[in-house]
Amino acid sequence: MRVLIISWEYAPNMIGGLGKHVMELAPALVSQGCQVHVLTPRLNGGPSREIAESGIAIYRPDVPLMDRDFIAFNQYVNLLLQEAALKLADEIGGFDLIHIHDWLTAPAGIAVKHAWKIPLVATIHATERGRGQGRLLSTQSEQINAIEWQLTYEAWRVIACSDFMADQVHSYFSTPPDKIDVVPNGVCIQPSPFTSEADRLAYRRAFAEDAQPLAFYVGRIVYEKGLHILLDSWPSVLRIYPRARLLIAGSGPFLADLRQQASALGISDNVTFGGFITDDERDKLYHIASAAVFPSLYEPFGMVALEAMAARCPVVVSATGGLTEVVKPHETGITVQPGNPQSLTWGLLHTFQNPPWTQARVENAYADARDNFSWEKIARETMAVYNHVKAEWDTNSWGK
Structure with missing residues (x-):
C-alpha cells in the first residue's frame, strides 16, 4: 500500500494536535508495511526533501510568507501542494490512496484525487462549527465550514477521532454514519525524564513548594479551552491551599485576556503563564x-489528557466532547461540569486532598493509555480503513 498524506502540519511546523497525530501515525503505518509519503508546506523550515529514519519520504514545497487573509493564503498554498503532488507522481509513480487531515489541505487532496482517479480518505480532527459552539461566527468560519463539507463529501471514507466527532460530522455535514470510521488518537509511553526522585523534586521546586x-495546563490559549473557567475557580482553591500554583503553558490569541482576568481576580502571584514549551519540558511538568x-x-478528542495519563499525572477534565471517551470518571480521572467554576474547584480539591484515590486513578489511567491507545494499535485500525477503501475501489468502476 502506497499512501500520500497531505498535511498542513509536520515537523518542524507543529501547531497543535493535528501535526502531532500525523508525526506519530506515519512511522507507525510504516511499521505495518505501508509505504508512506508526506507532502507538507514548508512553512517553518526543514529540508525540501528527506527520508526519515523510519523510512517516511517527506516533501516540503516552498510557499510564500503568510498573508493576512488566511483563506486566500491557504488556497494559494493548496495550489502549490497540488502542483507538487502531480510532479511527484510523475517522478516516482502513483499512489493507492490519498489521506487528508482536516480542511487545511482539502483542496489539494480533492484536486489530485480527481486528477489521479484514486480514493481519498479524510481524518476530521475538529470542525469550525464545533469550535464556535454550533455557530459560524464569521465569513471565514463559513468558508472553512464549506471546505469541511466538501472534504467529507469527496472522501471515500471519513475517519473521526472519537464517537463525539463522528456524531458532529454526521450532524453538520450529513455524512452517512456508515461512511465514518472512529479511530482515536494514540500516545507514546515514555520513561520518566528524571533520573531520581531527588532530581524530580529539585525541578519541581522551581514552580511550587x-x-x-x-x-x-498545556495547549493552545483559545477561548474554547475554557481557561477563563479555570481562573475563575482558582480563588476557591487558594482559600484551601493559599500557596498553590497554577501553570498555564502555551500560546494563542486569548492570552492577554487571561492575564487581565488573573489580575482582576487578584491571583496573578499564584498563576504563571509559561508561554510555548518544548515536548521535553511538557513531559517534565507532567511528572x-x-x-x-x-x-x-x-x-x-483530548490528546493532552491522554498524554498526561501516559505520564502518570492525575487528570481533571471537563465532561465534554471526546474527553468523555478518554477519561473514565472516578476510574482514570476526575470529570467536571463544563463551564462551571465550582465544579472545577471540586475536581481539583478532590484530587489534591485524596492522595490514595488519586494514585489509584493514575495507575488505571496509565494502563488504559498503554493498552488501548498505542500508536501501533491506531496504525492497525487506520490500515484496516485503507484496506477497506482499496478493496472497494478495486471492484468499483470509478477511476478505471
Whole structure:
C-alpha cells in the first residue's frame, strides 16, 4: 500500500494536535508495511526533501510568507501542494490512496484525487462549527465550514477521532454514519525524564513548594479551552491551599485576556503563564504536577489528557466532547461540569486532598493509555480503513 498524506502540519511546523497525530501515525503505518509519503508546506523550515529514519519520504514545497487573509493564503498554498503532488507522481509513480487531515489541505487532496482517479480518505480532527459552539461566527468560519463539507463529501471514507466527532460530522455535514470510521488518537509511553526522585523534586521546586499543589495546563490559549473557567475557580482553591500554583503553558490569541482576568481576580502571584514549551519540558511538568487540568468547552478528542495519563499525572477534565471517551470518571480521572467554576474547584480539591484515590486513578489511567491507545494499535485500525477503501475501489468502476 502506497499512501500520500497531505498535511498542513509536520515537523518542524507543529501547531497543535493535528501535526502531532500525523508525526506519530506515519512511522507507525510504516511499521505495518505501508509505504508512506508526506507532502507538507514548508512553512517553518526543514529540508525540501528527506527520508526519515523510519523510512517516511517527506516533501516540503516552498510557499510564500503568510498573508493576512488566511483563506486566500491557504488556497494559494493548496495550489502549490497540488502542483507538487502531480510532479511527484510523475517522478516516482502513483499512489493507492490519498489521506487528508482536516480542511487545511482539502483542496489539494480533492484536486489530485480527481486528477489521479484514486480514493481519498479524510481524518476530521475538529470542525469550525464545533469550535464556535454550533455557530459560524464569521465569513471565514463559513468558508472553512464549506471546505469541511466538501472534504467529507469527496472522501471515500471519513475517519473521526472519537464517537463525539463522528456524531458532529454526521450532524453538520450529513455524512452517512456508515461512511465514518472512529479511530482515536494514540500516545507514546515514555520513561520518566528524571533520573531520581531527588532530581524530580529539585525541578519541581522551581514552580511550587514541596507541600503545595501544582496544577498544570498545556495547549493552545483559545477561548474554547475554557481557561477563563479555570481562573475563575482558582480563588476557591487558594482559600484551601493559599500557596498553590497554577501553570498555564502555551500560546494563542486569548492570552492577554487571561492575564487581565488573573489580575482582576487578584491571583496573578499564584498563576504563571509559561508561554510555548518544548515536548521535553511538557513531559517534565507532567511528572511534577499534582494535576493536569483541561477545562475545555469544546474538545474533539483530548490528546493532552491522554498524554498526561501516559505520564502518570492525575487528570481533571471537563465532561465534554471526546474527553468523555478518554477519561473514565472516578476510574482514570476526575470529570467536571463544563463551564462551571465550582465544579472545577471540586475536581481539583478532590484530587489534591485524596492522595490514595488519586494514585489509584493514575495507575488505571496509565494502563488504559498503554493498552488501548498505542500508536501501533491506531496504525492497525487506520490500515484496516485503507484496506477497506482499496478493496472497494478495486471492484468499483470509478477511476478505471
